[in-house]
Every structure is written in C-alpha cells, then in structure tokens.
Amino acid sequence: MLKLLAAALITSAAMIGTIRFADADPVTITFRFNDTEQEVRGAIDAFEKQNPNIKVDLQRIGWKDARNQFLREAAVGQGPDVAHVAQVWVTEMGDAGATLALDDLIRKDPPPNGFADFAAQDLAKGKDGHIYGLPWTTDTWAMVYRTDLLKEAGIESLPTTWEDIRKDSEAVYKKTGKTGFGFPAGSSASGAMWFLANFYWWSHGKELIVQKPDGSYAIGLTLEDVTESMNYYKKFMDEGDNPRPNLAASDAHDPAIMQALITGNQAMGAMPPNTFKEALKAYEDANPGKPAPFASGPFPHQNNTKSSMIGGRMLVINANSKHPDAAWKFVKFMASQSVFADYYRTQFPAQTSLLKQIDFGAPLKGFADQFPYARTWGAYASGPVPIGTLWNVTQRAFGKALSGQQSTENAAKELLAEIGKQMP
Amino acid sequence: MRERLFIVTMLLPAMVLLVLFYGYPIFDNLRISFTDLSLLGMKKGGNWVGLANYRELFHRGDFGHILFNTFVWLTATSVLLRLLMGLGIAVLLNTRAMKKLRLASVARFALLIPWATPPIVAVVIWRFLLERNGVVNETLMRLNIISQPIAFLADMRAVWPSIVAIMLWNTVPLIALSLLSSLQTVPEEYYEAAELDGATNWQVFRFVTLPFLMPAILVLGLMSVFWSFNNFVYVWLATGAGPGTFTNVLATEVYLKGFVDFRLGYSSAIGMMMAIIMGAFGILYLRLVARQQLEETL
Amino acid sequence: MPASSRHWREPGAWQLVVVLVLAIVTLFVLVYPAIYVFFGSFRPAGGLLSAAETFTIRNYVRIFQAGFGRFIINSVVICVAATVVSTVLSIMAAYVFSRFTFRFKRALFMGILFGQVFPWIVLINPLFVAFATMHLINSYFGMILTYTAFTIPFSVYMLVGYLVTVPKSLDEAAIIDGASRWQVIWLIICPVMLPGFVATATYAFLLCWTEYLFALAFLTQTDLKTLPLGLYQFFGDDYVDWGAVMAASVVTTLPVFLLFLPIQGWISPGRIAGAVK
Numbered sequence: 001m002l003k004l005l006a007a008a009l010i011t012s013a014a015m016i017g018t019i020r021f022a023d024a025d026p027v028t029i030t031f032r033f034n035d036t037e038q039e040v041r042g043a044i045d046a047f048e049k050q051n052p053n054i055k056v057d058l059q060r061i062g063w064k065d066a067r068n069q070f071l072r073e074a075a076v077g078q079g080p081d082v083a084h085v086a087q088v089w090v091t092e093m094g095d096a097g098a099t100l101a102l103d104d105l106i107r108k109d110p111p112p113n114g115f116a117d118f119a120a121q122d123l124a125k126g127k128d129g130h131i132y133g134l135p136w137t138t139d140t141w142a143m144v145y146r147t148d149l150l151k152e153a154g155i156e157s158l159p160t161t162w163e164d165i166r167k168d169s170e171a172v173y174k175k176t177g178k179t180g181f182g183f184p185a186g187s188s189a190s191g192a193m194w195f196l197a198n199f200y201w202w203s204h205g206k207e208l209i210v211q212k213p214d215g216s217y218a219i220g221l222t223l224e225d226v227t228e229s230m231n232y233y234k235k236f237m238d239e240g241d242n243p244r245p246n247l248a249a250s251d252a253h254d255p256a257i258m259q260a261l262i263t264g265n266q267a268m269g270a271m272p273p274n275t276f277k278e279a280l281k282a283y284e285d286a287n288p289g290k291p292a293p294f295a296s297g298p299f300p301h302q303n304n305t306k307s308s309m310i311g312g313r314m315l316v317i318n319a320n321s322k323h324p325d326a327a328w329k330f331v332k333f334m335a336s337q338s339v340f341a342d343y344y345r346t347q348f349p350a351q352t353s354l355l356k357q358i359d360f361g362a363p364l365k366g367f368a369d370q371f372p373y374a375r376t377w378g379a380y381a382s383g384p385v386p387i388g389t390l391w392n393v394t395q396r397a398f399g400k401a402l403s404g405q406q407s408t409e410n411a412a413k414e415l416l417a418e419i420g421k422q423m424p
Numbered sequence: 425m426r427e428r429l430f431i432v433t434m435l436l437p438a439m440v441l442l443v444l445f446y447g448y449p450i451f452d453n454l455r456i457s458f459t460d461l462s463l464l465g466m467k468k469g470g471n472w473v474g475l476a477n478y479r480e481l482f483h484r485g486d487f488g489h490i491l492f493n494t495f496v497w498l499t500a501t502s503v504l505l506r507l508l509m510g511l512g513i514a515v516l517l518n519t520r521a522m523k524k525l526r527l528a529s530v531a532r533f534a535l536l537i538p539w540a541t542p543p544i545v546a547v548v549i550w551r552f553l554l555e556r557n558g559v560v561n562e563t564l565m566r567l568n569i570i571s572q573p574i575a576f577l578a579d580m581r582a583v584w585p586s587i588v589a590i591m592l593w594n595t596v597p598l599i600a601l602s603l604l605s606s607l608q609t610v611p612e613e614y615y616e617a618a619e620l621d622g623a624t625n626w627q628v629f630r631f632v633t634l635p636f637l638m639p640a641i642l643v644l645g646l647m648s649v650f651w652s653f654n655n656f657v658y659v660w661l662a663t664g665a666g667p668g669t670f671t672n673v674l675a676t677e678v679y680l681k682g683f684v685d686f687r688l689g690y691s692s693a694i695g696m697m698m699a700i701i702m703g704a705f706g707i708l709y710l711r712l713v714a715r716q717q718l719e720e721t722l
Numbered sequence: 723m724p725a726s727s728r729h730w731r732e733p734g735a736w737q738l739v740v741v742l743v744l745a746i747v748t749l750f751v752l753v754y755p756a757i758y759v760f761f762g763s764f765r766p767a768g769g770l771l772s773a774a775e776t777f778t779i780r781n782y783v784r785i786f787q788a789g790f791g792r793f794i795i796n797s798v799v800i801c802v803a804a805t806v807v808s809t810v811l812s813i814m815a816a817y818v819f820s821r822f823t824f825r826f827k828r829a830l831f832m833g834i835l836f837g838q839v840f841p842w843i844v845l846i847n848p849l850f851v852a853f854a855t856m857h858l859i860n861s862y863f864g865m866i867l868t869y870t871a872f873t874i875p876f877s878v879y880m881l882v883g884y885l886v887t888v889p890k891s892l893d894e895a896a897i898i899d900g901a902s903r904w905q906v907i908w909l910i911i912c913p914v915m916l917p918g919f920v921a922t923a924t925y926a927f928l929l930c931w932t933e934y935l936f937a938l939a940f941l942t943q944t945d946l947k948t949l950p951l952g953l954y955q956f957f958g959d960d961y962v963d964w965g966a967v968m969a970a971s972v973v974t975t976l977p978v979f980l981l982f983l984p985i986q987g988w989i990s991p992g993r994i995a996g997a998v999k
Contacts, residue, residue, distance in 0.1 A: 032942075035958060037788060058944065063959040065938055068463065068683050072847065072939065075466030076854040080942075096464035186578075188664025189684045245556045247578030247667045253961040255770045256555055262772045274960035279771075286772035388684045400668030403578065411668075430903055431824055434814040438874050439830070441811070445849070445871035446837035452848035453840070466847075513748060521741035527749075533979065534749050536924075537756045540978040542932040542950045544957075545971045549755040552770065559754075593751070598925055605917035606884060636887060643883035647838065647876050654841035675841050688847060695844030702839035707832065718886060 026053040027326045032070070032080035034063045035346070040334075042343035047333050054326045064190065074098035074318055081321040082330055085133065087123045087312050088381045094125075094132030099316040101130035105328040111335060117351045119310055120376045127382070133314035134331050135350035139272050140308045140374045141195055141252075141299070142366040144279070148293040149267035152176050158297040162200065165268070165300070166235060172267040173241035179266035180241035182257050184249040185233070187399025189392040191250030193233075195309065196270060197394055199299045200229045202375065203307035208390065208419070211379040219419060226412035230401040237402050247403050250395070253278065262286065270299075272311070273367045274346060280363060296366025298373055306375040312350055385422045393418045450699075457692035463682070470689055477693035486669060494653060494673040497584045502591050503648045507641060509592060510599025515629070517600070518607045532601070539597040546594040547661040551577065554586055577663055580670055587671065591658050599644050606640040607633065642714040649709075650702055674698050756975070763972045768964030781965035782973075785952070788966070790973055792945055793952040798977060800862060800948060801930040804869035809923045812874050816881030817907055821893065834875045842872075842935060850939050860943045868936050873926035880925065884918035885911070920985055931978065949974045 033040055037060060044056050059080055061069060067089055073079030075098070085093065093099045106115055111134070115121070118135040126132050143165070145158060153172040159165045169180025184192045201207055201221060210220035236242035249256050252271035260266035262283050271279075276296060283292050299307035315331045317324055333339065340349045349355055360368040380387055397415035400406040406414070457477055461470025481487065513535070522528045538546065553559050554576035561573040576586040610633065618628045656675035659665060665672040665680070674694060682691030710718070762768040764777055818824075819831060849868075850859075858864030892914075893906050901909070912919065934950045941947050953970040956963040 036955075036963070059942055060944060060955050061938075061942065062954050062957055064957070065954075069939065069942070071463050071466065072850050073854075073942075076851055078854055078859065092464055097467050098464075186664060187666030187668055189680060191664065243556060243575070245573075245575040245578050247575065248551070248583075248663060250664050250666075253958075255552065255962070255964065258961075259771050272960050278961040282767050282771040285766040285776065286774035386686060388686070392680060392684050395664075396666075396669050399666040403580065403667030403670070405580065405668040405670055427822070428824070431818050431822055434818045435830070438811040438815040438834075438878065441867065441871045442834060442837055442874060445868065446840075446845075448852055449845040449848035450837075450840060452851075453844050456848070463847075466851075516741065516744055516748065519737075519741055521738045522745060525738065525742060525745070527742075527745050531745060531749060533982075534752045536928075536978055536982060537975060538752055539928050540931060540975045541756070541971065542934065542953060542974065544934070544950075544954065545759070545967070545974075546755075548967065549759060553755060553758070559758075593755070597752070598928075601924060602880065602921045605921035606887075608917045609884070609887065609914065639883040639886050640880070643879045647879060650838045654839075656841070656843065675843070678841055678843055682843065682847075692844050695841050698841055699836075699839045703836060706835050706839060710832070710835075718882065 026055055027323050028055040028057055029082060029321070029323050029326050029330060030057045030059055030080035031082045031084075031330065032059040032061060032066070033084045034061060034066050035084075036060075039346050040344055043334060043339045046339075046343065047330060050333070051326075051329065054323075054329065056330060070318075071096060071098055074320060077320045079318045079320060081318055081323060081327040083316050083318065084136075085314055085316050087120050087133075087135065087314050088377050088387045090124055090133035090314050090316060091126055091381055092386065093316060094130065095127050098319055099132045100319050100321060100324055101126075101132060102134065102317065102328070103131050105324070106131060109328065109332065111332050112337075113351060113353050117353050119350045119352060119355070120312060120314075122378060123376055123381050124314060133316040134335055136313050136315045136335055137344075137347035138310055138312040138350045138355060139274070139348060140310055140367060140370050141199070141270055141272050142276075142296045142308065142370040143299060144261070144269045144271060144276050144294060144296045144366070146261060146264060146267045146293055147295050149176060149178060149264060153267070158295065159300070160297075161300045161302060162203070162232065166232070169236060169241045169268060170239060173239070176267075178264075179243055179260055181236055181268040181270075182242050182246055182260055182266040183233070183236070183270055184251055184254050184257060185237060185242065185247045185399070185402045186250030186254075187395045187403075188250035189388070189395060191395045192252045192270070193250075193398040193402075194391045194394050196233065197229055197398060198309070199307050200232065201225065203299060203301050203305045205303070205305050207379070208394075209379045209383045209385070211383070217379060217383040217423065219416060219423065221416070223409070223412055223416060226397075226415055227408050230398060230408040230412055233398065234402050234408060247399070258282070264293075273348075273364055276364065276367075277346070292363060294363050296364060298366055298370040301373040304373070306373055308370050308374040310371070310374045310376050313347075314350075384424055385419060389422065390419065453692050453695060456689055457696045459689045461688045461692075463686035463688055466688075473689065477690045478697070480690065481693055481697060486672070489669070490672050490674055490677060493584075493671060494675075497588065497671075498655070498659065498673050498675075499649055499653045501584075502588045502652050503645060505588065505592055506596055506599055506648055507645055509596045510603055510644070511637070511641070513596065513600035514603035514607055515633070517604055532604070535597040535601050538593050539595075539601075541594065543594060543657045544661055547590055547658060550586075550590045550593065551662065578667055580667065583663060583667070583671055587658055587662050590662060591652070591655075594658075595648075599648070602644055603637055603640060606637050610636050639714075639717045642717055646706065646709055646714070649705065653702055654698060759968050759971050763965070763968035766965055768968040770964045778965075781969035784963075785956075785966050785969050785973065788952065788955065789944060789947070790949075790952055790970065793947055793949045794973065794977060796862075796946055797931060797948040798981075800865045800869065801927050802981075803862075803866045804873065804930050805923050805927040807866065808870040808873040808877055808926045809919065811870070812877035812881055812922065812926075813907070813919065815874075816878050816885055817911065819878070819882050820885035820888075821890065834878055838875050846935060846939050849936075853940060859940050860946055862946070864940060865937070865948075868940065869926075869930040869933065872933075872936070873929055876929075877922050877926055880922050881915075881918065884915055884922075888914060924982065924985075927981075928978070931974075 037058060044058060048056060070079055070083050119138050120135050124131050124133045124135060149172055153175040155168050155171060159168050165181055172178060172180040183196060206225050207220045209217055211217055237244060253275045257269060258279055261269050261279055280292050280294060301307040315334060317327045321327050337354055340354060348358060380390060393415055397411045401408040401411035458472060458474060459470030460473045516522060517528050517531050556573045564570045574582050576582045614632045618632050654675055656679050659671050659673055659676050660679065663671045665676045678691050678694045681687050763781055766776055766778055853859050853864060892910055896906050896910055932950060937948045937951050941951065953974060956966040
C-alpha cells in the first residue's frame with residue numbers, strides 16, 4: 001500500500017513537471033477543433049511548415065460542449081486563440097465580447113476573392129455590425145434513398161413533393177414490410193425534428209421567425225401551419241412506416257436509423273452529407289466490392305422555395321488572444337483553396353467560388369442539387385430568441401405531438417405560446 | 425486538551441477542502457439565482473432581479489409533472505430497487521454455496537465492470553440492447569412473453585422502467601460491493617451464538633446480519649437519494665427528457681435552462697430549490713430514520 | 723476451515739442449485755453488455771451499423787493515435803492520487819466522528835452532507851471562475867484537489883457507517899495498554915475495517931474514473947485529458963465513431979481490473995473474529 005502511494009506520488013510529481021507552457025518565441029497559438037484530428041492534421045502541418053515562427057497547438061472538444069466551454073473561458077480571459085464554431089453561434093458570441101472583431105484584419109490582409117465570396121455573411125456579423133467570424137465550411141441536409149428498396153416497392157423516380165414522400169414511404173411499408181421514411185422523431189434539445197419542421201415550413205413559403213420591414217421580429221407561422229406540419233410527420237408514425245422506436249432517436253446518425261439504411265431495412269432518410277458518407281462507408285465495409293444502392297435528392301421545393309439550410313462552421317478568434325495577427329494568418333490559411341483541395345476533404349468550403357468547383361460525385365448529387373434551394377437561418381439568428389431555445393421548444397412540441405403525449409393542435413398551441421412569451 | 429487538538433488535526437484537512445470546493449460555489453450560486461445572469465453575459469455580470477426566478481419556477485404549468493418524475497421515478501423507485509438488489513447480490517455473494525462453487529471472487533470482479541463503465545457508454549449500450557431488434561426484445565419474444573417488439577425508450581408505459589433499469593445496471597455494484605464488505609466484518613461470534621440458539625437461515629439474516637448492515641444501508645440509501653435526485657446524465661442521454669417532455673426531471677431542467685437557454689440565473693434558482701428539498705430531506709432522514717443506527721454520531 | 727465459511731450451515735444440494743441459478747442470471751446481466759462491447763470493439767463501426775462479421779483492430783489503432791495512451795496515464799495519476807488523499811482524509815475525519823463527542827459535531831456532520839445536496843452542474847460555472855483566478859485550470863493538481871473534495875463527503879459517511887459497528891471497547895482496551903490514537907487507527911481499526919476501507923476507496927476511485935463534467939470544464943489541453951473526455955471525442959456532430967467508442971470503453975475498463983486485482987484479496991472476511999472480547 002505504501003509502495004503504491006509512493007509510486008503514485010512520484011509519478012504525479014513527474015507529470016506535473018511536464019505540463020507545457022506556451023513559449024514566447026516562436027509564437028504558439030491554440031486551435032480548438034470540434035471534429036476528428038485527422039481531418040485537419042495535414043493542413044496544420046502544412047501551415048507550420050509555411051510559417052516556421054508560428055506553432056499551432058490543436059485542442060479537441062465535442063460539439064455538444066464546445067459552446068458552453070468557450071463562453072465560460074472567454075469570460076475569464078482564457079480559452080483557445082482560434083475556435084471552430086457553428087455559424088449560428090457567432091452573432092451571440094460577438095455580442096458577448098467573447099470573440100474578436102475581424103474588420104481591421106480583413107481590411108489589412110483580406111482573404112483571396114474578398115470577404116464577399118463567403119456564404120452566410122449575415123450570420124458572421126454581430127448586432128453592432130462588426131464581423132466576428134470567418135465562414136469556413138458549408139453543408140446542407142438532403143433526402144437519401146435505398147434505390148433497391150424503392151424499386152422493390154415499384155417506385156421508379158425519386159419523390160419531388162411532400163405528398164410523394166408520404167405516398168412512397170407508405171408504399172415501401174405496405175409492399176415490403178420495411179421502414180419507409182425513417183426519421184429521428186425524438187425530442188432531445190439538439191435533435192433533428194427541428195430541421196425537418198423548418199424544411200417543411202420553408203418549402204411552403206413560411207418561416208418560424210420573420211423580420212418585418214421596420215426591423216422588428218415576429219412569429220411567421222399560424223396555428224394551422226404548425227398543426228399541419230405536425231400532422232404531416234405524425235402520419236408516418238401512426239401508419240407504421242416510421243417505427244415508433246424512432247421516437248427515442250433524436251440524431252440523424254442514430255445507430256438504429258443508420259443500421260436500418262445500411263442493412264436495407266429502411267428506404268428513405270434525411271441527413272447531412274457527412275452522415276451519408278459514413279453510411280456509404282459502412283455499407284462498403286459490410287459488402288466489399290458491391291455498388292452501393294444509394295441515391296440522394298433535395299427536399300421538395302415546389303415554386304422554387306427554399307427547403308433546406310445552409311449550415312456550416314466558422315472560425316473565430318478569441319477576444320483574449322495574445323497573438324491576433326498569427327491567429328488571423330492561421331484562420332485565413334485554413335479557409336484557403338489548397339486546404340480544402342489537399343487536406344480537409346470531409347467538408348465543403350464556405351466560399352461560393354470554391355464550392356462551385358467541387359465535384360460531389362454520384363451518390364452525393366442530391367446535396368449539390370439542394371444547395372441552390374438552401375438558406376441560412378437569417379432572422380432566426382439575429383432575432384430576440386436564442387436559436388438553442390427555438391430548437392429545444394420545437395423539438396419538445398413535435399415530440400409531444402408525434403408520441404401522442406398531446407394532440408397536434410395542443411402541442412402546436414404550446415409551441416407558439418412558448419416562443420411568443422420570449423418575443424418582445 | 426490533547427484530545428481536542430487531535431480532533432481538530434483529524435478534521436481540519438477534509439473541512440478546509442470542503443469549504444473551498446462547496447462553500448464558495450454554493451454562495452456564488454445563491455447570489456446568481458437572484459440575478460438574470462446569462463452565459464453570454466458572464467463578462468458583464470447579471471442584473472439583480474430579486475425573487476423573479478423563483479416566482480417563475482413556481483408558476484410553471486408543468487412543475488408538478490417534473491416534480492412527480494423526479495420524486496417517484498428518478499428517486500424513490502430507483503433508490504429502493506437499488507438497495508434491494510444491492511443487498512440481494514451482497515448476500516448471494518456471501519453465501520457458503522457461492523464460495524463452494526468458487527463463484528464469489530469471479531462475481532466480485534464482474535461487479536466492477538458495470539461500475540467502471542462511464543454512464544454515457546452504459547446508456548449507449550443499453551439503448552442498443554433495448555432496440556427494436558435488440559437482445560431484450562428478441563429474448564422476450566422467443567420466450568413468448570411478448571408478441572410485438574416493445575419501443576422501450578419511446579413508449580410512455582415502458583420508458584421510465586427502462587431508464588431505471590439502465591441506472592440500476594450502472595449503480596447497483598456500488599451498493600453490492602459496499603454491503604459485501606460490510607457483511608464480511610460481521611464478527612463470527614454473532615453467527616456462532618445464533619447457531620447455538622438453533623436459528624434458521626432467515627432468522628440469522630433478519631436478527632444478526634440485517635441489524636449489522638443497517639448503518640451502511642442507511643448511509644448508502646441517503647447518498648443514493650441525493651445522487652439520483654440530482655442526476656441528469658441517464659435521462660438526458662437515454663431520452664433527452666422525451667418523448668416530448670414525458671421524462672423531464674429537475675436536473676435536466678437545470679441543464680436545459682442553463683446550457684441550452686443560457687439562463688444561468690434561472691437555472692441556479694432551480695438548483696437552489698433542489699438543494700433546499702434535499703437538505704430538508706437529509707435532516708429529516710438523519711433525525712427520524714438513521715438516528716438509532718448512527719446514534720453515536722448524531 | 724476458515725472462520726468465514728461458517729456463516730451458513732453446510733448447504734444442501736437444492737440450495738446450491740438455487741444459488742447457482744441466481745448467480746448465473748446476475749452475472750449474465752452484469753457482464754453481457756460488456757461482452758457485447760468487447761466483441762463490437764473488434765468490428766467496423768462497433769458492429770452496430772451492419773451485420774457483417776469482419777474482424778479488425780483498426781478501432782484500437784485509431785484510439786491510440788488519438789492519444790489514449792496519454793489519457794490512461796492522466797486518468798491513473800489523477801484518480802489514484804485523489805483516491806489515496808481522499809480516503810486518508812476521510813478515514814481521519816470518520817474516525818473522529820465515530821469515536822468522540824465534541825462541540826459543533828452535529829453541525830459539522832450536517833455540513834458535510836450539505837455539499838451533496840446540490841446538483842453538480844450548477845456548481846460548474848462558479849467553480850470554473852474560481853479555478854481560473856487560482857490558475858488551477860489545466861493542471862493535475864487542480865483536478866486531484868477537485869476529485870478529492872468531491873469524494874470526501876460520501877467516503878466520510880460510508881466510513882462512519884462502517885466504524886460505528888466496531889465497538890469502542892476495542893480502542894479503549896488498546897489505549898489502556900498504552901497505545902496512542904494513531905496506533906489504534908493504524909494497528910487495530912485498519913486491519914479490522916480493511917474491507918470497508920477498500921470498498922470506500924473503490925468508490926472514490928471509480929467516481930473519479932468515470933467523471934466527465936468537471937474534467938470537461940477544467941482540462942482542455944489535449945495532453946492532460948482523462949479517459950472519459952477522450953471517449954466523448956468520438957461522439958461527433960454528424961456521426962459517431964462507434965468502433966472507437968467501443969474500443970475506448972474496453973480500454974477504459976481494463977485498467978480498473980489491473981489496479982484492483984491485487985487489492986481484491988483485501989476484501990477478505992473474518993478478520994474481526996476473536997477481536998471483540
């Protein structure tokens with residue numbers, strides 16, 4: 001026991017000695033990245049080679065905790081120099097004084113093709129009009145299909161209207177006994193129903209939060225709009241073509257849904273491109289050499305409405321950063337074409353000029369087709385209610401409606417009341 | 425005098441640490457609960473709003489539902505089952521038959537597995553075992569106990585028992601192992617005396633073993649109540665408080681309000697309410713239930 | 723025959739069968755999920771996404787490339803240190819509570835309790851601010867202190883629960899024979915209470931071992947992270963690396979066994995026999 005204690009003390013003393021401190025020269029900046037290290041390792045190495053006087057320390061943290069942790073750190077003068085954040089966090093982080101205004105840096109040392117080339121610029125600005133983040137990557141959601149199952153159910157072409165999706169899902173279930181459109185119907189605060197609900201509203205020309213010409217914000221949906229969308233999704237649950245256990249799945253990448261798609265027990269799904277790529281990879285692992293019977297297609301966008309979101313990530317510089325110039329150099333480098341071409345291939349760049357040059361490949365064609373019919377969160381992000389709250393309230397209301405905890409009408413009423421309470 | 429010095433020396437290090445790590449943050453939390461501090465406004469600080477957060481809490485429509493979930497399911501059911509199962513396993517592992525079958529030490533190691541599993545992994549595994557085509561459904565169907573797969577984490581009749589089952593898997597080993605070690609310090613003489621009196625196994629358990637375990641059971645029970653009442657991980661990861669708000673509890677509400685809505689002030693107020701409820705419970709429990717067994721201490 | 727085996731009379735055949743069945747069911751429920759994870763850790767995507775039976779060690783390669791070797795060391799150092807300190811401090815405090823009467827005793831006992839009534843999540847923000855001013859973020863020392871402080875209350879209570887069952891007459895006899903209080907604790911209480919102490923230390927250790935919230939807030943530097951943080955990294959926004967999660971779970975559980983293998987013998991029964999006279 002004593003030996004053990006002594007050993008532990010010695011090891012811990014030795015460890016404490018090895019904690020690294022940032023050296024003064026060369027400059028070390030910390031980059032906090034929220035996806036896997038191998039996606040950006042090559043790019044960071046290349047940057048360090050090009051800039052021998054700047055060292056980049058990579059930190060990793062999961063997406064679910066990234067926002068809280070960064071805000072906490074920034075408030076007490078800590079945190080990484082450069083952070084990877086969701087587009088919709090930037091405005092609020094800028095307003096909170098957590099991130100550095102980039103206007104001067106952009107003016108002094110602009111990115112190639114200028115700032116105007118970046119998507120989602122509206123979300124990069126704080127309420128004071130300054131720019132607080134550089135859009136980095138873009139993605140969107142689309143529908144994905146098991147083509148073999150569709151064929152088995154006698155469906156020849158991919159659905160293009162919401163009614164088609166409903167009918168085809170039903171047909172798959174009736175003819176093959178398998179899941180039609182299996183979407184995650186769970187109620188977690190960061191779940192996927194939020195997206196599906198909005199896509200449905202947007203493609204019908206409506207939106208939850210609108211900005212009026214005088215600059216004020218309002219709810220853009222009526223009780224009928226919300227109830228109708230709930231009824232639409234509820235039919236999938238009630239008729240059995242989306243099995244009830246999916247009420248416990250909140251993420252597009254929930255293993256139950258992924259497995260059903262990969263093993264051919266589900267015909268239709270909705271997800272971001274990275275999730276779809278994972279599914280394709282898993283199918284290949286399980287069926288080496290066989291062509292993957294998958295296709296993707298945009299959400300219905302009759303009348304040229306938008307039907308999906310341009311989501312994505314930005315890079316921000318910590319307001320406490322001691323090396324803002326080095327940090328900006330790094331941020332600019334990471335958003336350059338060579339990084340996306342040579343190293344960071346799991347994501348699409350946020351510059352319109354770069355996005356146009358990308359060949360998405362056959363299975364991901366639906367995502368490319370979706371981009372022109374996708375929109376940013378716009379008024380949602382600049383409005384008075386935090387997006388996280390809108391998201392949570394919507395998830396809860398849909399969860400209540402789809403599970404039968406409440407009638408769709410009551411759930412819709414509650415949703416509007418909850419959000420209404422927080423509007424000025 | 426020497427005795428007093430001894431007492432102070434023995435208590436001081438623990439007390440200093442506790443004051444540092446609980447005392448300060450608790451007072452800070454109390455202060456925050458009277459403000460409208462937001463996670464986005466940590467730099468500026470919040471404005472004083474008096475009791476507004478507490479008033480809002482009491483005027484919510486679903487407060488009763490959340491309290492019911494927290495008290496009945498998350499706390500009472502899970503704690504009672506945990507103690508019963510823990511006691512059962514401890515007694516089982518201590519039987520002569522277990523030793524004769526050479527299973528006792530194997531089982532002691534088996535207990536470490538669920539215990540060493542981080543809650544997130546525990547929930548993830550069980551979510552899979554409880555899937556539509558998962559092992560649990562398959563087994564129940566093969567045994568003809570059910571004819572249709574059960575949506576364990578989505579069906580309102582099954583979701584709470586399922587969450588409790590996951591909690592039990594992860595936490596019963598603590599109880600079992602603690603009680604087992606307690607069992608093993610029962611003086612032999614007690615058993616010998618009981619045997620001489622011709623007591624049955626049940627009587628030995630009831631009048632020798634159980635009274636001896638009582639202090640440990642009472643402490644474990646109290647701690648389990650605090651721990652379950654304040655725990656948000658299992659509900660959060662298993663159902664995200666859904667379907668809808670069906671499994672929402674106070675602790676998930678603290679998380680939602682603090683880290684999703686960024687309202688640290690309001691979230692702190694819920695935390696204070698939880699602390700007051702548990703504090704009152706703790707005092708009553710020690711006074712009324714544990715008094716006799718821990719007489720020396722209280 | 724060892725004293726302990728006299729707890730029950732010689733078991734009959736039916737008793738053996740009942741115990742055996744119960745034991746197997748219990749063991750199965752405890753272990754099955756672990757076996758599930760163990761096999762999954764050798765399959766692509768943890769075997770969750772498709773039914774193909776492919777064997778691979780890529781999951782393990784991947785997690786060690788992501789720094790798991792380092793995370794294991796960090797976890798072991800932080801948890802062992804915190805467990806040792808917390809158990810020693812708790813034994814000291816619990817001994818005093820179970821043996822003496824003094825002023826403010828009840829208040830202090832209740833005070834220790836009070837720390838446990840708060841949901842830890844609300845304490846994170848205030849603690850983080852305090853840690854930042856004391857430069858305890860990203861340091862082993864800060865983490866060890868944190869875990870020590872957060873395991874003491876339960877340990878003290880648990881140990882008091884054990885110690886009240888040891889008759890005071892034991893101490894008093896030794897003191898009359900000329901032993902000091904420290905000697906009493908070390909030479910008399912420790913051997914008798916060893917199973918209890920080990921169980922308490924096990925609790926403290928495993929609480930630290932699986933802890934996530936504090937580690938997340940206080941350790942952001944990659945080379946200081948603990949195992950649960952490393953494991954959470956594989957839960958991405960667009961997909962979860964299930965193979966890595968399973969391999970990481972196996973790697974998280976194994977050191978616990980290696981550490982407790984030698985200690986397990988100490989939870990052996992019967993040491994108190996003959997001591998109480």
